[in-house]
Amino acid sequence: MADTKRQQSILIVDDEFIVRTSLSKWFAQDGYKTAAAEDAIHALKMMDAGPWDVIILDIKMPGMDGLELLKKLREIDTSAQIIMATAFASVESAVQALKDGAFDYVTKPIDPDHLSHLVSNAIRQKMLSNENTLLHQHISETAVSSEIVGESPQMARVLDLSMTVAKTDTTVMIRGESGTGKELIARTIHANSARRYFPIIPVNCGAVSESLLESELFGHERGAFTSAQYRRKGKFEMADGGTIFLDEIGTISQKMQVELLRVIEAKQFMRVGGSETVHSDFRVICATNRNLEAAIADGSFREDLYYRLNVFSISVPPLRERRVDIPQLAQFFMHKYAAVMNKNVSEITPDTMDILMRYDWPGNVRELENVIERAMVLAVSTSIRTCDMPFQTVPKKEGPADRTLNAVERVHIEEMLKQNNWNISRTAEVLAIDRVTLYNKIEKYGLKKP
Amino acid sequence: MQSIKLVPVLPVSIDLLRSLCAPLEAEYRLPVRVDAAHAFDSECAFDVSRGQCNSSVVLAELLRLFPGHDGKLLAITSVDLFIPVLTFVFGEAQLNDLAAVASGCRLREEFYGMASDEGLFRERVLKEAVHELGHTFGLLHCRDFNCVMHSSTSVDEVDIKGAHLCAQCAAAVPGRRL
Numbered sequence: 001m002a003d004t005k006r007q008q009s010i011l012i013v014d015d016e017f018i019v020r021t022s023l024s025k026w027f028a029q030d031g032y033k034t035a036a037a038e039d040a041i042h043a044l045k046m047m048d049a050g051p052w053d054v055i056i057l058d059i060k061m062p063g064m065d066g067l068e069l070l071k072k073l074r075e076i077d078t079s080a081q082i083i084m085a086t087a088f089a090s091v092e093s094a095v096q097a098l099k100d101g102a103f104d105y106v107t108k109p110i111d112p113d114h115l116s117h118l119v120s121n122a123i124r125q126k127m128l129s130n131e132n133t134l135l136h137q138h139i140s141e142t143a144v145s146s147e148i149v150g151e152s153p154q155m156a157r158v159l160d161l162s163m164t165v166a167k168t169d170t171t172v173m174i175r176g177e178s179g180t181g182k183e184l185i186a187r188t189i190h191a192n193s194a195r196r197y198f199p200i201i202p203v204n205c206g207a208v209s210e211s212l213l214e215s216e217l218f219g220h221e222r223g224a225f226t227s228a229q230y231r232r233k234g235k236f237e238m239a240d241g242g243t244i245f246l247d248e249i250g251t252i253s254q255k256m257q258v259e260l261l262r263v264i265e266a267k268q269f270m271r272v273g274g275s276e277t278v279h280s281d282f283r284v285i286c287a288t289n290r291n292l293e294a295a296i297a298d299g300s301f302r303e304d305l306y307y308r309l310n311v312f313s314i315s316v317p318p319l320r321e322r323r324v325d326i327p328q329l330a331q332f333f334m335h336k337y338a339a340v341m342n343k344n345v346s347e348i349t350p351d352t353m354d355i356l357m358r359y360d361w362p363g364n365v366r367e368l369e370n371v372i373e374r375a376m377v378l379a380v381s382t383s384i385r386t387c388d389m390p391f392q393t394v395p396k397k398e399g400p401a402d403r404t405l406n407a408v409e410r411v412h413i414e415e416m417l418k419q420n421n422w423n424i425s426r427t428a429e430v431l432a433i434d435r436v437t438l439y440n441k442i443e444k445y446g447l448k449k450p
Numbered sequence: 451m452q453s454i455k456l457v458p459v460l461p462v463s464i465d466l467l468r469s470l471c472a473p474l475e476a477e478y479r480l481p482v483r484v485d486a487a488h489a490f491d492s493e494c495a496f497d498v499s500r501g502q503c504n505s506s507v508v509l510a511e512l513l514r515l516f517p518g519h520d521g522k523l524l525a526i527t528s529v530d531l532f533i534p535v536l537t538f539v540f541g542e543a544q545l546n547d548l549a550a551v552a553s554g555c556r557l558r559e560e561f562y563g564m565a566s567d568e569g570l571f572r573e574r575v576l577k578e579a580v581h582e583l584g585h586t587f588g589l590l591h592c593r594d595f596n597c598v599m600h601s602s603t604s605v606d607e608v609d610i611k612g613a614h615l616c617a618q619c620a621a622a623v624p625g626r627r628l
């Protein structure tokens with residue numbers, strides 16, 4: 001991602017050649033500027049080439065040892081974050097290092113996951129204490145996923161609400177039938193929020209079995225259950241700094257509802273089988289296609305959790321209520337799959353579009369995408385034709401494709417004219433309007449006698 | 451003509467390597483072949499004291515077998531890899547150079563005590579294969595969470611990121627035909 005931040009730098013001080021080279025290489029892939037020093041004398045020399053954002057410092061070195069060097073380095077540069085590394089977990093020297101101003105310490109061999117997060121935390125903390133920080137430079141342009149397509153007033157409203165709530169840290173509930181693109185809206189909110197530099201973690205609550213959901217959300221410690229040989233982080237922990245997106249929130253059990261309410265309120269929890277409290281700073285966005293109010297009424301959804309989650313609500317309309325967006329969406333998916341399949345298909349014939357416009361789309365945007373994808377597979381010419389449609393013979397609806405009053409009126413007038421063989425007087429009588437009005441409407445809608 | 455050669459480092463399923471060819475070709479627009487004839491045993495890189503394979507040694511062996519290969523070399527193995535200072539690595543690559551290696555060991559759900567999920571496993575292996583090859587093309591870690599070049603040091607992070615290069619990373623691959 002384009003970012004005009006200064007390249008961050010790491011100095012590695014270790015007497016072992018292999019440690020210096022492998023860590024330098026490893027951090028170089030993260031885009032850090034790296035340098036290494038084999039002992040205290042070289043390290044002190046390297047301070048001229050600084051400033052260094054992070055210094056990884058071996059505690060045990062021949063000559064001046066790490067603890068002594070730590071104090072010297074702190075005198076030269078108070079803002080460098082120093083992480084001590086030791087081959088043996090020596091609590092004493094680690095405690096001393098922290099007292100002397102080290103940021104943290106790690107034991108070798110180092111867990112890469114721990115190291116990577118430790119270094120980014122060290123840099124984040126350094127930046128936060130600095131006025132000219134990246135985190136303060138909030139970029140003002142808005143980022144909307146290219147997959148959110150449509151110019152209907154309904155979608156404009158949804159986007160408007162999304163942008164408004166993105167600027168806050170409020171919990172959001174996104175409602176809408178399945179396939180309407182609720183996750184895209186959640187991602188848009190996240191991408192325009194102050195949390196954008198941290199991840200959005202999606203959890204499909206409906207897709208995970210009850211027994212696994214707890215471990216999925218909160219993680220587990222080694223040995224938490226018989227086959228758990230390694231610690232696993234949960235989604236709430238992964239979402240630290242970012243957003244957790246809980247999809248199909250209406251499907252979770254009563255027990256999980258209680259757990260969820262607790263973690264959302266306290267922002268802390270324990271991993272399954274663990275006793276250590278884990279803190280995580282996350283924002284909650286949830287989504288549901290269920291009628292939660294009915295679920296509360298029949299006792300299957302907790303009212304207190306509902307109020308916790310439903311602070312700001314956004315309803316995504318079903319596709320049949322925004323048919324004007326269908327042509328643009330269909331074109332979007334056509335171009336998308338043309339690129340993926342490397343196929344030269346660039347048109348949708350008018351009668352095919354007519355079928356698309358009339359269909360009711362119970363599966364919403366996702367169904368439309370599937371239909372276009374399938375059509376792209378079948379298409380043998382440069383356009384998508386009716387024979388590429390799965391349902392060309394049974395258009396679901398007779399009647400206007402969009403439901404605006406004008407559209408309905410146009411179809412109705414045309415139909416009445418047909419029934420009366422374009423006899424204007426009789427048609428006007430049936431419609432209970434005068435002939436001048438009827439002529440005006442025929443002209444307005446461009447109706448023509450066949 | 452440049453090509454990407456996939457080399458099995460045993461034990462590993464050759465079928466797994468074969469399944470990577472088409473998606474890797476689509477990502478890098480270069481021919482991808484499995485060289486089963488030159489498969490070698492992970493034994494040569496095994497470190498008894500750690501019970502894991504040294505990924506740098508695997509890379510050295512790869513370069514010894516195919517000196518001056520025109521394109522990229524990617525070794526795939528099912529054994530756990532490490533570099534001396536870290537407890538493990540999912541893979542290692544020579545930045546902007548010839549060779550890379552990726553391990554499927556920690557990409558299996560079983561490794562974490564979960565039920566086996568072959569589809570998820572293959573998805574993760576593909577992500578790591580694309581990722582390590584990306585480094586050989588000179589790509590660094592990407593800040594885009596959907597980009598396959600996003601850094602991932604835990605399997606959960608592998609799952610969060612997408613399987614493809616973002617537009618900027620794709621554009622930075624030298625000679626990638628559009």
Ligand SMILES: [Zn+2]
Nearest residue numbers: 029581591601
């Ligand atoms: Zn990497």
Ligand SMILES: [Zn+2]
Nearest residue numbers: 592597616619
């Ligand atoms: Zn990228």
